[in-house]
Amino acid sequence: MKTQGPGGTRTKILDVARELFATHGYAGTSISDIVGRLGTTKGSLYYHFPSKDAILDAIVAEPADALTAIIEAAEATPPPPAAQTLGALIDLQGRYPAAYLAFYAGEGPLLQKYSKRHNLEDRTERIIAALARPDPPTTGRLVRARAAVGAVKDGAVTALRLHGGVIPPGIRDEILSAALGALGDPKPFPLP
Amino acid sequence: MKTQGPGGTRTKILDVARELFATHGYAGTSISDIVGRLGTTKGSLYYHFPSKDAILDAIVAEPADALTAIIEAAEATPPPPAAQTLGALIDLQGRYPAAYLAFYAGEGPLLQKYSKRHNLEDRTERIIAALARPDPPTTGRLVRARAAVGAVKDGAVTALRLHGGVIPPGIRDEILSAALGALGDPKPFPLP
DNA sequence: GTCTATATGAAGATAGAC
DNA sequence: GTCTATCTTCATATAGAC
Numbered sequence: 001m002k003t004q005g006p007g008g009t010r011t012k013i014l015d016v017a018r019e020l021f022a023t024h025g026y027a028g029t030s031i032s033d034i035v036g037r038l039g040t041t042k043g044s045l046y047y048h049f050p051s052k053d054a055i056l057d058a059i060v061a062e063p064a065d066a067l068t069a070i071i072e073a074a075e076a077t078p079p080p081p082a083a084q085t086l087g088a089l090i091d092l093q094g095r096y097p098a099a100y101l102a103f104y105a106g107e108g109p110l111l112q113k114y115s116k117r118h119n120l121e122d123r124t125e126r127i128i129a130a131l132a133r134p135d136p137p138t139t140g141r142l143v144r145a146r147a148a149v150g151a152v153k154d155g156a157v158t159a160l161r162l163h164g165g166v167i168p169p170g171i172r173d174e175i176l177s178a179a180l181g182a183l184g185d186p187k188p189f190p191l192p
Numbered sequence: 193m194k195t196q197g198p199g200g201t202r203t204k205i206l207d208v209a210r211e212l213f214a215t216h217g218y219a220g221t222s223i224s225d226i227v228g229r230l231g232t233t234k235g236s237l238y239y240h241f242p243s244k245d246a247i248l249d250a251i252v253a254e255p256a257d258a259l260t261a262i263i264e265a266a267e268a269t270p271p272p273p274a275a276q277t278l279g280a281l282i283d284l285q286g287r288y289p290a291a292y293l294a295f296y297a298g299e300g301p302l303l304q305k306y307s308k309r310h311n312l313e314d315r316t317e318r319i320i321a322a323l324a325r326p327d328p329p330t331t332g333r334l335v336r337a338r339a340a341v342g343a344v345k346d347g348a349v350t351a352l353r354l355h356g357g358v359i360p361p362g363i364r365d366e367i368l369s370a371a372l373g374a375l376g377d378p379k380p381f382p383l384p
Numbered sequence: 385g386t387c388t389a390t391a392t393g394a395a396g397a398t399a400g401a402c
Numbered sequence: 403g404t405c406t407a408t409c410t411t412c413a414t415a416t417a418g419a420c
Binding site for chain 2: 024146
């Protein structure tokens, strides 16, 4: 696997594909759309990637692995504090802005497509179940865990939009506090 | 506009299209997919709808109007309690399950497609801005408002999944409480 | 590495018999 | 109202010159 500098054609293809997939969806984005935006041609694109699916794979692989690490940490026994898991999710979104807003939301054609090839259907369930511990997973607790993840996702999206692709530390705290509020933790973190 | 009984072909088309659009996205669902699932043919489908877009319109129109009503109520002066707006959003999701999970989330190809025709780009912004009142809309407040809406959406999705398409009253309260927790309201509602 | 040109299939949509 | 058959366009992907 050859790494490539940030100015390389391959990198540029991934950049515009990431953006277009995020806004129009995978199926809604054509190869022509991508090369049209780049100003190159299909022939060139297919020199760098063997298929459209391969582009998706390249885009998704890295954040997907990072998410797996977060999930596995969240599943440790005893469970880590919810603030740690939710904070890691916020940071994940900050590190991979724009593309994977719906990535661990369990919905969205992008996830569908990727999930079929990588057997990730239960990803959402795993992180929700981990967050719903240590209590027995009542419906209410599961719903709140999911709500907390939803709060992280949408809060981070808004923060990224308002601040040009970064999440300032103060806003990160705000998102985390919102997520913990949704989760229903009585004491989010000690106040100074 | 002719109304049609629940057993009618038109209704059946809308039912499977709603489901397929929700899982695979608008662009990811073909007319062949729809008629294949129905066991009918394209000719029949095109007797009932002039285009694929028209199917989307028919699916989206009703919940979209309901959402507009919620937004306008939320924008009233003085602002209604947040619990009222968020509760209305939960009820909306309960009334139109499965299809519009990403509808007011501001993301997703389905919204993109519909939004372009109906000028709804600012829908998300409006409801967030309304929820962020009456405080001046600081970034933190906006982020929390968005997080609250995200909590409603994902919480309701989970509830619908766990309970076969309905949101029981007790769970509705749980979602509302989670959303208010995300919003940061100190006193969600008076305890009995 | 990038281009032009093209193969091949599937998409949305229509015509017209029944 | 539903069918079969078909048109047209656009999709992914390839071949081969430069």
